[in-house]
Amino acid sequence: MTRSGSDRSLASLVDLEQGLVSRELYVNPDIYQQELEQIYARAWLFVGHESMVPNPGDFFLSRMGEESVILVRDERGKLHALLNTCRHRGNKVCRYDDGNTRVFTCSFHGWSYDTDGRLVGVPHYEAAFEGALDKEQFGLHEVAQLANLNGSIWATWDSKAPSFEDYLGAFEPTIRHCFDASDGTENGVELVLPMQKFRLPTNWKFAAFSFDGDALHGSTTHRSLSVFREAGVAVMADEQGTAAAETRAAEQEGRRIVQRGGPYATTLELSSRQLGHGSHRNLYEKPIDEIPYVPTWEKYEPPEVEEYYRRAWERRGKKFAGHYLHAFGGAHVFPNINVQDNRHLIWHPHGVGMTESWRIFPVDKSAPQVVREATLRYAIRSCGASGVTESDDMENWNYAMEASSGTVARRLSYPFKSGLGGAYDDERVPGMTVNQLSAEENQRSRLRRWVQFMEAKSWDDLYPVKKG
Amino acid sequence: MSVDARSHSREQAIDRLLLRTEIEDFLYHEAELLDERRYSDWIDLVAEDVHYHMPIRRNVKFGEWDREYSRAGVESSWFDEDKRTLVGRVRQLETGVHWCEEPASRTRHIVSNVQLVRADGDEVEVRCRFVIYKNRSQDLENLFIGKREDVLRRDDETGWKITRRRIVLDQNVLLAKDMNILF
Numbered sequence: 001m002t003r004s005g006s007d008r009s010l011a012s013l014v015d016l017e018q019g020l021v022s023r024e025l026y027v028n029p030d031i032y033q034q035e036l037e038q039i040y041a042r043a044w045l046f047v048g049h050e051s052m053v054p055n056p057g058d059f060f061l062s063r064m065g066e067e068s069v070i071l072v073r074d075e076r077g078k079l080h081a082l083l084n085t086c087r088h089r090g091n092k093v094c095r096y097d098d099g100n101t102r103v104f105t106c107s108f109h110g111w112s113y114d115t116d117g118r119l120v121g122v123p124h125y126e127a128a129f130e131g132a133l134d135k136e137q138f139g140l141h142e143v144a145q146l147a148n149l150n151g152s153i154w155a156t157w158d159s160k161a162p163s164f165e166d167y168l169g170a171f172e173p174t175i176r177h178c179f180d181a182s183d184g185t186e187n188g189v190e191l192v193l194p195m196q197k198f199r200l201p202t203n204w205k206f207a208a209f210s211f212d213g214d215a216l217h218g219s220t221t222h223r224s225l226s227v228f229r230e231a232g233v234a235v236m237a238d239e240q241g242t243a244a245a246e247t248r249a250a251e252q253e254g255r256r257i258v259q260r261g262g263p264y265a266t267t268l269e270l271s272s273r274q275l276g277h278g279s280h281r282n283l284y285e286k287p288i289d290e291i292p293y294v295p296t297w298e299k300y301e302p303p304e305v306e307e308y309y310r311r312a313w314e315r316r317g318k319k320f321a322g323h324y325l326h327a328f329g330g331a332h333v334f335p336n337i338n339v340q341d342n343r344h345l346i347w348h349p350h351g352v353g354m355t356e357s358w359r360i361f362p363v364d365k366s367a368p369q370v371v372r373e374a375t376l377r378y379a380i381r382s383c384g385a386s387g388v389t390e391s392d393d394m395e396n397w398n399y400a401m402e403a404s405s406g407t408v409a410r411r412l413s414y415p416f417k418s419g420l421g422g423a424y425d426d427e428r429v430p431g432m433t434v435n436q437l438s439a440e441e442n443q444r445s446r447l448r449r450w451v452q453f454m455e456a457k458s459w460d461d462l463y464p465v466k467k468g
Numbered sequence: 469m470s471v472d473a474r475s476h477s478r479e480q481a482i483d484r485l486l487l488r489t490e491i492e493d494f495l496y497h498e499a500e501l502l503d504e505r506r507y508s509d510w511i512d513l514v515a516e517d518v519h520y521h522m523p524i525r526r527n528v529k530f531g532e533w534d535r536e537y538s539r540a541g542v543e544s545s546w547f548d549e550d551k552r553t554l555v556g557r558v559r560q561l562e563t564g565v566h567w568c569e570e571p572a573s574r575t576r577h578i579v580s581n582v583q584l585v586r587a588d589g590d591e592v593e594v595r596c597r598f599v600i601y602k603n604r605s606q607d608l609e610n611l612f613i614g615k616r617e618d619v620l621r622r623d624d625e626t627g628w629k630i631t632r633r634r635i636v637l638d639q640n641v642l643l644a645k646d647m648n649i650l651f
Contacts, residue, residue, distance in 0.1 A: 097527045356641065381549070
């Protein structure tokens with residue numbers, strides 16, 4: 001993309017009508033620094049789940065943007081998200097991944113904080129600080145807003161941000177129901193700790209902006225998955241390698257990319273163009289209770305596993321009888337969180353060319369051990385740095401960054417042209433636009449939202465404005 | 469056979485030494501197969517009922533050591549594999565289009581500190597340390613260091629088989645973008 005000499009604005013780097021985006025967005029360290037301020041210090045971010053901190057004093061070391069944040073349940077049972085930095089000289093006050101504690105004590109000068117963040121202990125207080133230091137003023141820095149959506153916990157540093165519900169807009173039910181048990185029981189999952197964390201040398205947007213927005217990569221990136229069909233191993237995303245094989249066949253024959261929604265469903269790209277959220281999810285031809293269960297586990301796991309999920313499907317069908325449940329199953333929440341019903345993926349910025357990637361796996365709270373084991377095994381084998389599916393994504397995102405960073409390479413722009421102009425409204429999913437699965441509409445939506453965040457002076461200039 | 473050195477006669481000590489040498493030879497052979505990318509030969513050393521597990525390691529408070537390693541099947545892990553999935557991984561490595569291993573890594577599996585923990589009939593429990601150096605493409609480098617706890621079973625016709633492998637990696641946040649080599 002060419003920039004005119006006078007226009008140095010960020011908006012000039014993103015031309016969504018033409019579907020052209022400057023590589024600078026992904027490789028420029030100054031732009032990255034602005035993202036931390038403009039996006040990560042204002043957007044709603046995922047910080048954890050009730051099940052990670054069930055009891056008073058339980059904590060889980062989370063993260064918002066580049067910064068360490070403690071999710072903790074205080075003595076009265078209330079949840080807090082606190083910046084992990086001592087108010088005295090800034091040292092970490094929590095250095096464990098998770099656990100239970102009565103206080104967080106800094107290892108530098110011994111300042112200690114209650115589980116609600118209040119400064120409760122200052123060594124040598126009377127001798128050194130009495131009269132000069134008001135402890136009330138120096139509690140741990142707490143997020144401006146905390147939201148609990150069906151057990152999942154989200155936070156923002158900005159008091160002017162709209163409610164989390166408004167932030168999600170039309171995708172609220174999609175996200176909320178990801179934290180139901182598979183039989184539809186509300187707040188029915190446990191997020192299993194410890195989680196997988198790994199460092200991926202790429203800009204966070206390569207991963208975060210393409211996941212659930214790039215159906216076209218599967219047949220090339222995940223080509224090698226077809227061997228798992230022969231080995232009799234189920235693989236997430238491209239079940240037994242079938243999707244990859246079929247997509248390739250479709251490509252060769254010039255057909256459109258295959259849908260993968262199962263019976264009575266069409267998988268499409270669903271976008272919130274105003275909010276930047278989006279997913280690859282189903283529109284159904286029948287209400288959920290009229291759609292039969294598709295056997296999934298019988299070839300690979302003990303029969304109890306199939307039985308459990310079959311019964312759960314039927315109970316869920318009864319609970320939502322008559323409803324279509326369009327777009328259920330998960331979505332990407334702007335900027336960097338992808339919530340699905342079988343895994344959550346977070347891409348934390350860790351420098352312009354580094355991403356700390358987290359994989360968290362949910363299991364039904366009430367699942368018997370045999371089901372828990374099978375569910376976890378299935379997720380672990382596919383996901384993250386050691387997963388047979390995603391490891392190939394890491395490779396491509398890694399070298400896309402390196403090969404885009406050169407003086408000449410970064411002058412070029414990326415085309416986001418698939419399905420350009422093809423989005424349409426569909427009354428079945430109000431508040432979302434629909435495009436074919438292979439469209440890059442979700443990537444364009446995230447980039448559109450990116451520009452808005454980067455240019456807005458405050459939440460007053462961002463949709464939706466806080467009510468009241 | 470007990471591996472408690474104090475109760476050993478000289479004869480028992482020699483038996484133990486010979487067994488350890490035999491096990492060491494097996495472990496070195498395995499390392500050679502992996503470093504030479506003979507994955508199909510390596511998978512033949514893996515028993516049908518294998519459990520291959522790499523836990524995730526938490527940062528925990530002093531003394532809470534029982535919480536340090538994630539438990540297979542109950543918590544998340546880096547690897548929680550059986551024979552079918554390992555066969556799948558080996559075949560995937562041999563496709564030539566498993567991009568995180570194409571071009572293939574240069575690896576060196578260094579195995580040391582081999583200790584026999586237990587030997588019962590045809591089964592041996594063996595502990596070792598590993599250093600795996602991985603160098604790939606032009607400048608990609610990873611170092612995987614840790615401890616392995618193996619259970620090996622003697623098969624009269626085909627030799628030793630790996631029936632259990634627990635791999636303890638000395639990392640918390642994995643400092644590699646992918647980890648699809650075999651340990």
